[in-house]
Amino acid sequence: xxSVTQMEGPVTLSEEACLTINCTYTxxxxxxxxxxxxxxxxxxxxxxxxxxxxxxxxxxxxEATYRKETTSFHLEKGSVQVSDSxxxxxxxxxxxxxxxxxxxGTSLTVIP
Amino acid sequence: DVKVTQSSRYLVKRTGEKVFLECVxxxxxxxxxWYRQDPGLGLRLIYFSYDVKMKEKGDIPEGYSVSRxxxxxxxxxxxxxxxxxxSMYLCASSSDEEADTQYFGPGTRLTVL
Numbered sequence: 001x002x003s004v005t006q007m008e009g010p011v012t013l014s015e016e017a018c019l020t021i022n023c024t025y026t027x028x029x030x031x032x033x034x035x036x037x038x039x040x041x042x043x044x045x046x047x048x049x050x051x052x053x054x055x056x057x058x059x060x061x062x063e064a065t066y067r068k069e070t071t072s073f074h075l076e077k078g079s080v081q082v083s084d085s086x087x088x089x090x091x092x093x094x095x096x097x098x099x100x101x102x103x104x105g106t107s108l109t110v111i112p
Numbered sequence: 113d114v115k116v117t118q119s120s121r122y123l124v125k126r127t128g129e130k131v132f133l134e135c136v137x138x139x140x141x142x143x144x145x146w147y148r149q150d151p152g153l154g155l156r157l158i159y160f161s162y163d164v165k166m167k168e169k170g171d172i173p174e175g176y177s178v179s180r181x182x183x184x185x186x187x188x189x190x191x192x193x194x195x196x197x198x199s200m201y202l203c204a205s206s207s208d209e210e211a212d213t214q215y216f217g218p219g220t221r222l223t224v225l
Contacts, residue, residue, distance in 0.1 A: 031212075043116075049212075089154065094212075100157070
């Protein structure tokens with residue numbers, strides 16, 4: 001069945017450091033891929049998405065590229081800020097239905 | 113902007129009580145979902161609904177039921193709350209046109225004593 005595996009945290013970085021959070025997936029069809037972010041005390045917000053191979057999703061300085069050959073969708077940011085401290089979830093959804101599969105989440109803390 | 117609201121941010125109940133968690137979306141979305149979120153387990157789907165009065169079991173439906181009497185409202189019911197149902201509960205919705213994208217509410221942190 002479909003599944004998502006993302007790197008375990010917690011991750012602690014200094015402000016302006018580079019961020020990579022790894023995400024790989026297993027899917028039977030041609031899924032859409034997502035990164036969601038959850039700030040402390042809040043629900044999940046859609047950060048970015050990509051719907052087909054080689055698509056790049058981007059938002060708020062974050063990027064992720066849909067790599068079919070490596071079944072990956074790694075989240076990257078060149079220079080993190082304290083306000084980026086949150087939990088990040090990788091997810092996939094098959095086009096044919098509404099079923100979503102989430103990773104377990106990666107907690108990021110950015111220190112000044 | 114899509115808005116998904118949940119009736120309570122924090123809730124404390126006693127074992128055996130009947131608990132209602134309400135979710136409302138204002139974007140006329142056809143599809144609505146209930147998840148629970150636990151540390152180290154990520155999000156797990158409890159129930160979802162494609163239409164009014166329609167429901168489908170997710171991965172962990174045991175101990176829960178749902179109700180969708182109106183398109184904009186999706187309720188999660190714990191018939192007899194137990195301590196292992198202490199969790200963060202998240203509601204989400206999506207449209208048929210953009211079925212692969214879900215929009216989430218702020219969550220309800222439920223504690224069962």
